[in-house]
Amino acid sequence: MEPVSLASVCFALLSCVFVQLSSAGDxxxxxxxxxxxxxxxxxxxxxxxxxxxxxxxxxxxxxxxxxxxxxxxxxxxxxxxxxxxxxxxxxxxxxxxxxxxxxxxxxxxxxxxxxxxxxxxxxxxxxxxxxxxxxxxxxxxxxxxxxxxxxxxxxxxxxxxxxxxNAEEQGKQKPSVLLSVIVILSVVAIMGVSAVIWFLHEKRSPGAAMFTAFEYHPPFRAADADRSCLVEAEETEDMP
CATH class of the missing domain: 3.10.100.10 (Mannose-Binding Protein A, subunit A)
Structure with a gap:
């Protein structure tokens, strides 16, 4: 699940709860x-x-x-x-x-x-x-x-x-604000844990696209560079 979808789902849940509570006085x-x-x-x-x-x-x-x-x-x-x-x-x-x-x-x-x-x-x-x-x-x-x-x-x-x-809803339990908030927080917590698990899984996956871009490639190797310099010096001395 992408990070942006977490905010979208939370917003949708909050909207549903608001509509449910605001319709209580109809x-x-x-x-x-x-x-x-x-x-x-x-x-x-x-x-x-x-x-x-x-x-x-x-x-x-x-x-x-x-x-x-x-x-x-x-x-x-x-x-x-x-x-x-x-x-x-x-x-x-x-x-x-x-x-x-x-x-x-x-x-x-x-x-x-x-x-x-x-x-x-x-x-x-x-x-x-x-x-x-x-x-x-x-x-x-x-x-x-x-x-x-x-x-x-x-x-x-x-x-x-x-x-x-709400005469048509008499006898039915009215929506609880506290219960609705608990449900939303629970969903957010579950989705947060899921996002962390997904992140760790992608990090451990070989060749993952999001991490290959951050692989370290050294610009030079010191030992090879020194050896190249010695060879070049010897070739110069042998020249007439």
Whole structure:
């Protein structure tokens, strides 16, 4: 292996590790448009703007195809949805939230059994106002707040799906930076040892091209030169 190839292979390995690690924060690659925000991904369901949109709660859930309706855990997330919605929809939008009334605990919960650590109800609203088993919630874009709606009878015109980054890779082990570095160093060490062995092998090989150029050839031999001088002197004395 030539010395230049060692650097090339190391560079290729580093590039592969960088690509692998940098892809760890990607949103689902399922053909839909996902918008990232704080380690979460959001898909704003949209269609033809000249058609009146009306989605029941169950219909809204089917649009997410394996993911959940949006759950809002902070004021920053609530503001993000409000600011991005005009990029997708025109006019006022009421977005279904992934929330339901839990009859066991008598309180509203997010899907996934997450408690409501953050709420943004319409002023004067004390949920639930409707029959508990029929209570869901929607985000109103005009006010930025949430309201109670019927899960069975109401229709809304906004659907947002939410997923964690790398949702398609959940359950798989994430790449380890330390492990990747150890692998690279091991490969570099092995290739370095291989280069040394190759160097020593070429050095010991008879007639190796890289060493024949450095063979020592003395310009003269002292003994032969002295003998030549004596012969030349004798010939000169014998001349008339």
């Amino acid at each position: 949103c689902p690659a399922d053909g839909r448009t996902w918008v990232p925000f704080r380690e979460r991904c959001y898909h704003f369901v949209h269609g033809e703007e000249d058609r009146i949109k009306s989605y029941t709660f169950q219909r809204a859930k089917t649009f997410c195809q394996g993911f959940e309706l949006v759950t809002i855990q902070s004021a920053e997330e609530n503001d993000f949805i409000l600011k991005y919605s005009p990029e997708v929809w025109k006019g006022n939008i009421n977005v279904w939230l992934g929330m339901y009334y839990d009859t066991d605990s008598d309180e509203m919960k997010w899907f996934g059994e997450q408690p409501l650590s953050y709420t943004n109800w319409e002023r004067g609203t004390t949920p639930p106002e409707l029959i508990p088993v029929d209570t869901c919630a929607a985000l109103h874009s005009d006010s930025g707040r949430w309201g109670n709606v019927s899960c069975l009878e109401e229709v809304e015109n906004g659907v947002i799906c939410e997923a964690a980054e």
